Amino acid sequence: MIKGAVIGLGKMGLSHCAIVNAHPDVEMVAVCDTSSLVLDAFKKFSSILTYVDYQDLIQKEKLEFVIISTPTRFHFPMVKYALEKNLHVFCEKPFSLIPKESEELIKISNNKSVVNQIGYHNHFIGTFRELKRLLQQGIIGELVHFTGEAYGPVVTKEKGISWRSKPEEGGGCLYDYASHVLNLIQEIIGRPMKVSGSQLKSIYSKGVEDAVYSTLTLNSGLSGTISVNWSDETYRKMSTSIIVHGKNGKIICDATEIKIYLKEPNKKEGLEKGWTIKYITEFAIPVNYYLRGEEYSAQIDYFIDCIKNGKQAIVNSFEQGHYTDKVIEMILANAKKN
């Protein structure tokens, strides 16, 4: 049994905790949080040990990995401490608020044979994987433009009291929603090298933005836009999509379906001229335990699999998470100028 712990029991932390605890190869040893309410629930209903101090937990318990799902500003000291103790680390997204810090964490992990992974779970959604594969096959020809979007109803009134309303702690739509879109574009289409026309708009929040708009230019020279808004109550939950235009067609992809339009048929892929629509039912990654979406279990399964087989994560590595931190920094700087 591989022994692990979860540090930070917010929405993602509790979800990771349930997924890890249900994994047949893992023994969930302990959890750590500062909320006595949450820890008391663990004390009362489970045999998992509870800690309020992560260093205390890591020192006292014999662990092989930790999952860090605290507010973003705590990622750096916690990941650093865990790496120094030779633990495999799965860290929630975004990786860090300061790219220099995430760069330092990559350097430390490069000197250790530990698995490092960031929680950009969209890469474990079958439709986005299929989008990447189809683009690698070049099925829509030379790319012309892309659009990355995410909308959802997180802040729909003028209030809000948690760390997500404080920019210095990693709150705001850019770190939360937009980081997913940026990371998807980066890993599926190409790495943004330049950003322009960035706008961060507050709609209901004070102190942080509720919407992010920007133009990205990738390493290939291709440019496209992102449009992200977490104050859009026309969506029931977060909805993320990528649209890519090419000279031979267009692909529209979200978590539930992938719609492909081709000017000419593609025999190799068995795709006809015109529209082909495929659904997640065809691409969902099978999991042994499901909570809120296959992708959340699939990313943890992948992390545990990497630990078991002594291999490095090539999906969602620290380096990839760090690059997204850099793009976020570029957007912040560009928005300030505007």
Added chain:
Amino acid sequence: MDKVILGDNQFFAVNHASDEKARAQSIQFKEDAAIIKVIDTAINLGINTFMCTTHDRIANICDHMRANKQRYWDFNIYPCMPYAHKYANAFTELGIVGTIKQYVPGNLLGAFAKGGIAFLSKDFIGLMELLIDAEMKMFKGLNTPVIFIQNVLVDMILGLKMYEVFSHYDSYIRKKYSAEPGYITMNMPLLLDALNSIGIENPIICSSINKIGFRMSGGIEIYQKYLNEKQFRPIAMQVLAAGALHPKDAIEYIGKFPKIESVLFGASSKSHMQETKELIEANIK
């Protein structure tokens, strides 16, 4: 339980295969009258059970049913609580304590006269009962013979292995509401084992059951084994695998398992409801 149960996903922009279709549905069902019309059509076709989340708009539907008691006196509602996205979105914005403050009815200090949050942590079961009562308020005076907990919560408790919570839920629903507790899950075999381990026998479990194994965690083989060998009262949902299967094939597959008591399905048009109802009745004995 009735063989045919009408679900409510189509009313609230839930579509597991297409966000676009979901949006179209949310436009179609903007007015409560549009939802009531579909329910009335279902009743005219002989469908007598509606399974629904504790979405704010369901409260309006319940008001309508109370105001027209003659029409709905023998109609069954199976509430499913909580409407998870309400809590999940609040959780992201307000944190756990903020969410509880927002949804515990009335003043928190009033509800927990002995000292708010500090007291809460010593009485989770009391908190759970308060939240259940808050969610159930909208159904007062209507028939709710089975009351479900939603899959996000069931599966979270299951993963955390906090099984004791299930037994408190089970006994509270039986005692306070004289109803049968039900469980919605994406992990049917794991859940049944967990419930049996704490002495809950023959539970009502609603889970995805379909020919292609969609959202059947652990794989289709173990689901089939449990459907053939274990003692429980299954309700099949997602039988069409989010539209990937043809209704006839899909429901013939369900018919292979005599243990399945009911099929939950979502539909908006009369012809679709009629077709599905006839298929279910022809295949489920």
